[in-house]
Amino acid sequence: MDELGGALRELARQAHAPTPVDPAALWARGRTRVRRRRMAVAATAVVLAVLGSLAVIRPEPRAVMPAGAPHAPAIPKNIYEPNRFLAGVSKAGPPGRLAVIAAHGWREGGGPWFGISATTGRYSELDLPDLASGGPMRLSPDGLRIAYWITGPTRKKDFGPRTRSSAGGPLPDKPLAGVAVYDTRNGSVVRHRILSDYGLDSDAQVSWLDDDTIAFSYSVATGTNSGRSAGAYRWTPGSSAPVTIPGQPFDGARYVxxxxxxxxxxxxxxxxxxxxxxxxxxxxxxxxxxxxxxxxxxxxxxxxxxxxxxxxxxxxxxxxxxxxxxxxxxxxxxxxxxxxxxxxxxxxxxxxxxxxxxxxxxxxxxxxxxxxxxxxxxxxxxxxxxxxxxxxxxxxxDADLPDVSIQVARTLLAHPMVLGRRPPSLLEVFRVPLTVGGITLLAGAAWIVVRRRRRA
Amino acid sequence: MRSGQDAFTEYVSARRPALVRMAYLLCGDEHLAEDLVQSALIKAVGHWRRIGDNPEPWLRRVMVNEHISRWRKHRGRERLTADVPDRAAPVVADHGLEGALAALAPRQRAVIVLRYYEDLTEVETARVLGISVGTVKSQHRDAIARLRASGLDELVTSVGGR
Structure with missing residues (x-):
């Protein structure tokens, strides 16, 4: 025994005899502590799970891309594909005059569409009212309107008889039931509803003849794989009803x-x-x-x-x-x-x-x-x-954008182009929820580490 | 077969005084020492199934960590007391050791207590404190130097190279 050890033992012996305690009472307090800690752990786990789910798993929020400095209407020299979590016009409001529209490339058969502002370079998802998913959109030459096919009621509720479009293209989720024109300045929509038994074939076409007038042609779904041609029409939304274009063989026509x-x-x-x-x-x-x-x-x-x-x-x-x-x-x-x-x-x-x-x-x-x-x-x-x-x-x-979907406001092609803004990346869109989620996970991890150290 | 509570009761009855003595060396206060031990024993209940066979190392670790944690929390604060100690300060028996220990940082003090009172090796001390053996050595060296500076040359001469 060395001297320091002996001195320590001597010092320890000088301490008063400890106050007696009831071991059963200690055990009971220990059990209570265990129960409380288990409840606290369960509550914390629930909170972490809820926060984690909200922050990471939930696809919202969709971010509104900040607009750039306003400039004269122009087409961007660089066109990117934005990520799918940009806010749509239904949430962010009308996008204003558009320079470009295109479909996303990540979904087979035509994904959702997006547009690029002609004056701010902002990207917006074009979740237009009653939009038929997978249907085409056409940007007017001046970039102020978008023509598109809409879904709606049909005479017969069952959409089942037709298994594919006459052109073999993908079927929309709901039956096509008309054509509409969306005003990019104020978000107003003018619809022309077409009532039919089962809706229209998904290969219906629409094109702008000038800044105010569209031409469209379609076939009516008949319940078999071949639709019945209903002809072609020209229509100036808001000023007249569609007029049949006579004297033309429009089946399968392309608007050039x-x-x-x-x-x-x-x-x-x-x-x-x-x-x-x-x-x-x-x-x-x-x-x-x-x-x-x-x-x-x-x-x-x-x-x-x-x-x-x-x-x-x-x-x-x-x-x-x-x-x-x-x-x-x-x-x-x-x-x-x-x-x-x-x-x-x-x-x-x-x-x-x-x-x-x-x-x-x-x-x-x-x-x-x-x-x-x-x-x-x-x-x-x-x-x-x-x-x-x-x-x-x-x-x-961008290489991923479907060729046929890319359209520009043709009138603006005569104007000088601008460089073009890059849309926010996925990380930028989810910066806030990812940060919250990250901090939550880090806090959870730190809490677990501290808890383990305390246990040790 | 003994239940967990029976084993706990038996252990507390047999070993609590020894634990309090060690805690007293760690903190230098009898009331704090009892509190440290009681706190450690209450925590031990939740782990008794795992540590029941040999709870001493676990309790030592918890007591040391708890003491260091409390010291960090309260350092720099004055502590008020209602009573003047009724015991005369030891003059001869502690060789000035109590005062010298009080001058050590809590981790240095823990190293000294574990190494010379509990007779643990450097590795065991490192494991209790949750630090590396190298840190144990440096803390030990610093603590011995401080004890020497406090006039305890005779006590620490024999342990200088330990």
């Missing part, structure tokens, strides 16, 4: 944009484009077919002076931009390729001799197509000068 003020409807069956006038659809007398065949190119666009085709007309067999001046007989003269971009998609006319397209980042190099190697490379936005036969890169478009 043209340089204003020509209104064109391109028909697939006979490759003849029609001009829609106030009273009828009149053939233009122009005809464009792929040379050597009698088939219609994938896309065709006419101006007063130019015929432009985005398709495959020469080797190598890949879609490119072809253009040629209109001949005296209104037919296209020889169409020659412009530039080396491949797989272009038409966005609109910038002037009567300049178009804007977007295309995959592949290029024609030495007669061979070189596609981009990286995964999900952005697509590029190009300006094609038909007079100078030159291509200039303007910006980028």
């Amino acid at each position: 944009p043209a340089f204003p003020p020509i209104r064109l409807v391109h028909n697939n069956d006979d490759a003849t484009p029609y001009v829609v006038t106030d009273t009828r659809a009149r053939p233009t007398g122009m005809k464009v077919v792929t040379p050597g065949t009698d088939t219609v190119p994938n896309a065709v666009t006419f101006s007063r002076r130019w015929v432009v085709e985005l398709g495959t007309m020469s080797s190598p067999a890949i879609d490119r931009v072809f253009a040629g001046p209109r001949g005296r007989d209104n037919r296209a003269a020889a169409l020659a390729p412009i530039g080396t971009i491949v797989l272009p998609r038409f966005l609109g006319w910038q002037s009567d001799a300049r178009i804007v397209v977007f295309a995959n980042p592949g290029r024609l190099i030495g007669g061979r197509v070189e596609m981009a190697q990286s995964q999900d490379p952005p697509r590029y936005l190009y300006e094609v000068d038909l007079d100078a036969r030159k291509v200039r890169r303007l910006g980028t478009i």
Whole structure:
């Protein structure tokens, strides 16, 4: 025994004898403490679970993207896909004049749509009233209105007989029952309801003829896989009832944009484009077919002076931009390729001799197509000068956006573009709930650690 | 077969005085020492099924941690007392040890008590305090230096290299 140990024992012995205690009373107090702690742990776990669920699992809140500094109406050079948790216009209010609309790329068969403000760059989800899910939207040339198909009541409640649309496309969740136009400035909606037994086929089409007038065509679902064509109509919402467009074969027709003020409807069956006038659809007398065949190119666009085709007309067999001046007989003269971009998609006319397209980042190099190697490379936005036969890169478009859904306010193409704001990321949208959730989890973890240390 | 409560009762009856003595060395106050022990024993009830076979190490750890925790909570505060101590301060028997221990930080004091009163090794002391063996060594070295500075050279000479 060393001296320090002995001294400590001697010191300890000097302490008074401890006050007697009842071990049974200590045991009872210990049991009470255990019960209280268990209740506290259970209550804390419930609170943590509730807070965690609210903060992390719940998909709300949907964030309203802050608007940028207002600028003159313009189309952004860079178009991104926003995440799916941006607030919709039903919550955030009308988005104002739009420069771009497109469908999200994350859902097969056409996801929800979003729009980009022409003056602030703000992204908004377009959860328009009565919107038929998966249905198309069309942005008016001035970006002030959106035409879309709506759902509604049908004569027969059972929507079951039709298993797919006549075009084989995806069925909407509810039957199509009309067309509507949404005003992006005040959020008002003008509806034209179409009453039918089972609703309309989901391949119904709608297009803007000018800033105020739409053309639409549809088939009525019959309970079988083939619908019954109900013709085509032109309609100026708010000023008149829809008027049948006579004298045209509209089944399967595609509406083709043209340089204003020509209104064109391109028909697939006979490759003849029609001009829609106030009273009828009149053939233009122009005809464009792929040379050597009698088939219609994938896309065709006419101006007063130019015929432009985005398709495959020469080797190598890949879609490119072809253009040629209109001949005296209104037919296209020889169409020659412009530039080396491949797989272009038409966005609109910038002037009567300049178009804007977007295309995959592949290029024609030495007669061979070189596609981009990286995964999900952005697509590029190009300006094609038909007079100078030159291509200039303007910006980028997110690779995930479905090609056919991307539309711009065509009137704004003539104005200088702006850089474009990036929509908030998922982390930014969920910053507050993630922070709360993170702090909650950290606090829970810290509490557990402290509790363990105390137990030890 | 003994129930948990019976074993607890038996243990408290047999070992509580020893626990109070150790607690007294840790805190230097008889009332606080009793309170420390009582608090530790109440906490032990919830863990008795696990620690019942050998509760002493667990109780030591809880008492030391509780004492350090209380010291942190109340340091810098004066404590009021209604009564003047009725016991004369020990003059010879403690070799000035009580005062010297009071001058140590609670963890240093705990190291000294565990090492020389409870005869624990450095590893066991580290385990009770929840610190590394290296920290135990440094705390021990500092504590011994302070005891020497308090005039307890004779007491600590034999333990300098321990």
